Amino acid sequence: xxxxxxxxxxxxxxxxxxxxxxxxxxxxxxxxxxxxxxxxxxxxxxxxxxxxxxxxxxxxxxxxxxxxxxxxxxxxxxxxxxxxxxxxxxxxxxxxxxxxxxxxxxxxx
Amino acid sequence: xxxxxxxxxxxxxxxxxxxxxxxxxxxxxxxxxxxxxxxxxxxxxxxxxxxxxxxxxxxxxxxxxxxxxxxxxxxxxxxxxxxxxxxxxxxxxxxxxxxxxxxxxxxxxxxxxxxxxxxxxxxxxxxxxxxxxxxxxxxxxxxxxxxxxxxxxxxxxxxxxxxxxxxxxxxxxxxxxxxxxxxxxxxxxxxxxxxxxxxxxxxxxxxxxxxxxxxxxxxxxxxxxxxxxxxxxxxxxxxxxxxxxxxxxxxxxxxxxxxxxxxxxxxxxxxxxxxxxxxxxxxxxxxxxxxxxxxxxxxxxxxxxxxxxxxxxxxxxxxxxxxxxxxxxxxxxxxxxxxxxxxxxxxxxxxxxxxxxxxxxxxxxxxxxxxxxxxxxxxxxxxxxxxxxxxxxxxxxxxxxxxxxxxxxxxxxxxxxxxxxxxxxxxxxxxxxxx
Numbered sequence: 001x002x003x004x005x006x007x008x009x010x011x012x013x014x015x016x017x018x019x020x021x022x023x024x025x026x027x028x029x030x031x032x033x034x035x036x037x038x039x040x041x042x043x044x045x046x047x048x049x050x051x052x053x054x055x056x057x058x059x060x061x062x063x064x065x066x067x068x069x070x071x072x073x074x075x076x077x078x079x080x081x082x083x084x085x086x087x088x089x090x091x092x093x094x095x096x097x098x099x100x101x102x103x104x105x106x107x108x109x
Numbered sequence: 110x111x112x113x114x115x116x117x118x119x120x121x122x123x124x125x126x127x128x129x130x131x132x133x134x135x136x137x138x139x140x141x142x143x144x145x146x147x148x149x150x151x152x153x154x155x156x157x158x159x160x161x162x163x164x165x166x167x168x169x170x171x172x173x174x175x176x177x178x179x180x181x182x183x184x185x186x187x188x189x190x191x192x193x194x195x196x197x198x199x200x201x202x203x204x205x206x207x208x209x210x211x212x213x214x215x216x217x218x219x220x221x222x223x224x225x226x227x228x229x230x231x232x233x234x235x236x237x238x239x240x241x242x243x244x245x246x247x248x249x250x251x252x253x254x255x256x257x258x259x260x261x262x263x264x265x266x267x268x269x270x271x272x273x274x275x276x277x278x279x280x281x282x283x284x285x286x287x288x289x290x291x292x293x294x295x296x297x298x299x300x301x302x303x304x305x306x307x308x309x310x311x312x313x314x315x316x317x318x319x320x321x322x323x324x325x326x327x328x329x330x331x332x333x334x335x336x337x338x339x340x341x342x343x344x345x346x347x348x349x350x351x352x353x354x355x356x357x358x359x360x361x362x363x364x365x366x367x368x369x370x371x372x373x374x375x376x377x378x379x380x381x382x383x384x385x386x387x388x389x390x391x392x393x394x395x396x397x398x399x400x401x402x403x404x405x406x407x408x409x410x411x412x413x414x415x416x417x418x419x420x421x422x423x424x425x426x427x428x429x430x431x432x433x434x435x436x437x438x439x440x441x442x443x444x445x446x447x448x449x450x451x452x453x454x455x456x457x458x459x460x461x462x463x464x465x466x467x468x469x470x471x472x473x474x475x476x477x478x479x480x481x482x483x484x485x486x487x488x489x490x491x492x493x494x495x496x497x498x499x500x501x502x503x504x505x506x507x508x509x510x511x512x513x514x515x516x517x518x519x520x521x522x523x524x525x526x527x528x529x530x531x532x533x534x535x536x537x538x539x540x541x542x543x544x
Contacts, residue, residue: 022365055342055363055409062363062455063407090478091411091430096451 003031008103012040017049020057028057032064041073042098044106048079053087061097074098076106132275135163139279149290153185156283160263161187167265168241170197172210174257178202181210181260193239201235208232210260213248217257219277222246247273249280253288309340309370316344316377323347325355326419327469327538333510334531341529342369342410343477344377350384350393355419358384359475359533360412360431363452372408376401376453390414390427394453394460398429401454409454413447413475415535422467422537427460429453432481432493435500436465437472437509442500444493445473469539472509474500479528480513483521491520510534 001024003016014031018024035043043064047053065075078100080088088094100106118126142155157169170186181203186194203211212230213220225231225243236243244265251258261280313336322331332345342362350356358380362373376397383396394414401410413431417424426434426445430452433444445465450458467473481496496513503512510532517530 055361056365059363059407059409061407062409065455066407090432092449092451093430096455 001027003027005031006046009107011042011044011103011107013044013046013103015046015049019052020050020060021052021054022056025054025056025060029060029063032060033067036064036067036073039071039073041068041071042106043068043073043075044103045075045077046079046103047077047084048081050081050084053084058087058091058093065097076100078103078106128270128272132272135275136279140282143282143286147290147293149287149294152286152290154187156286157185157187157261160261163268164247164263164266164271165268166263168193168262169264170262171251171259172203172214172262173259174214175202179205181205181214184259188241190239190241193241196239197235200238203232208235209246209248210262213250213260214257217250217252219247219249219273221273222248247271247276249277251280251284251287253284255288258284258287305367306340309367310336313340313370313373316374318345318347323355325349326353327422327540328355328417328419329536329538330355330357330533331510331536332531332533333514334529335514335526336529337365337479337526340367340370341365341479342373343479343529343531344373344410345475345531345533346377346380348381348384350387350416353419354388355417356384356390357415357417357475357533357535358412359477359531360410361477361479361529361531362410363408364406368406368408372404372410376410376412384414388416388425389462390416390425391460391462394427394429394450395458398450398453398458398460402457404454407455409452411452415473415475417467417535417537422469422471424465424467424473424535426463426465428463429458429460432476432478435474435476435497437474437500437504438468439470442497442504444497467535467537469537471537473535474509475533475535476513477529477531479526479530480517480532482528483517483530484524484527485520486522486524491517495520 001016001018001020006013006015016028020028032043061075068075076098080099139159142159153171157171161169168188171184172181173184175182183197183201186197188194205211206215209220209222209230222228223245225246247263247266249261251261322329330347334343334345342364344360346358348356360376362369362376379400380397384393387393394412411430413426413428413434415424415426426447428447428449430449433447435442436445447463448461450460481491481493483491499513499516503509506512513532514530
């Protein structure tokens with residue numbers, strides 16, 4: 001997995017690419033928790049380059065979400081490919097995270 | 110009488126021979142030194158201390174190449190002042206191409222610098238941070254079978270009759286010893302981790318019911334669970350919350366390894382405590398959710414909890430982000446659309462109860478995602494729909510769980526099992542059917 005921090009119209013977006021599993025999720029965790037440490041909101045993660053995510057990857061988002069909630073912040077996910085969206089809806093995680101179709105959607109939202 | 114011709118050796122030749130002899134002695138001594146130490150922490154100081162003495166040098170150091178950061182880091186340094194070594198180890202790292210060591214690492218060539226301060230490649234930062242004054246330096250790349258290991262440096266040496274080829278040759282030998290020591294260290298780490306995981310797996314198994322089946326009146330429940338090589342987080346439990354009721358829990362903890370095993374142990378022990386005396390599975394999951402909300406590192410668990418009346422076959426289900434259960438009846442096998450809340454441990458939620466009637470001869474089948482997410486060597490996943498089709502074709506088979514597992518194994522072929530596989534079946538027997 002590779003990870004980039006992209007600046008989109010003044011909003012910092014965490015953009016991981018590849019598979020997020022128990023081996024790669026610690027790298028993602030470091031980036032997300034750094035954002036939480038700076039009390040950034042919304043925490044935006046773009047998943048369009050992500051091909052697979054396992055439960056340890058999802059736990060990383062849960063940790064980020066809980067961290068953000070502690071200062072009234074939000075975690076927003078965008079760009080979910082159909083197979084990733086399926087994982088989220090299958091485990092009812094779409095009830096947990098705010099899922100958006102695009103970064104503009106978040107900015108306007 | 111014939112006399113042997115006298116061989117005459119010039120002083121210069123004699124000096125060369127002496128040097129060769131000395132080189133061979135050094136080689137042989139260092140060889141035995143290198144083969145005597147297998148621990149990396151012992152090996153490195155031994156060798157560089159010896160190099161420091163031989164070269165009458167003020168300091169010697171080894172920088173290791175960190176593949177992840179593409180930087181050189183001080184692994185070991187021997188100087189007159191301990192403080193200097195500490196500063197180097199804790200604060201200084203070099204980019205590839207930066208400083209003498211960076212140049213040597215990048216070019217993979219030995220460099221002898223007689224006047225460090227006038228060499229533009231010299232990195233002033235290390236001296237500035239330590240207060241050490243570097244005059245001259247020999248830096249040799251350490252290259253093993255798998256590429257660059259790092260750079261060895263001999264600093265402020267006073268001996269002038271050194272043999273650079275000999276130093277390079279010793280460094281080649283040293284590189285192999287370092288590589289072997291790293292391999293040895295990693296093997297020990299792997300073995301330790303493997304042992305810890307084996308213990309975690311044993312502890313985890315001890316939390317599951319002692320026997321994988323249980324019968325009360327017309328209802329029987331049975332389970333099949335096969336952990337993946339790494340400790341996963343599948344769990345199941347059978348419980349009698351109140352008389353005449355049988356409870357069946359299936360779940361999947363996020364993550365793998367020791368943390369997942371510990372979390373799973375907490376989930377099961379909290380569940381057993383909270384489920385006692387309670388008929389409503391939704392209430393139990395809501396309480397269990399509250400007890401798991403402070404789980405560290407975003408850990409969560411997907412669960413399905415079913416409580417069946419062992420006399421009537423009336424079932425109540427509650428679901429927390431777990432894959433749908435399958436109703437295996439006369440009609441086509443179908444996934445049960447049970448209203449579900451998010452997995453436990455994430456956010457406050459009130460989990461609803463869903464009632465369902467199980468008729469005699471019918472079954473409910475519960476699975477974890479390891480079953481239908483099994484991968485084949487082409488990287489394709491088995492899929493929930495394929496699993497439904499297999500269940501449909503074999504809906505009357507008494508050993509349905511085994512048939513499903515065999516189908517998963519056939520599909521996965523040589524691919525290693527990446528996730529735990531768990532299936533639990535609840536069966537309402539037809540009266541006098543002998544099933």
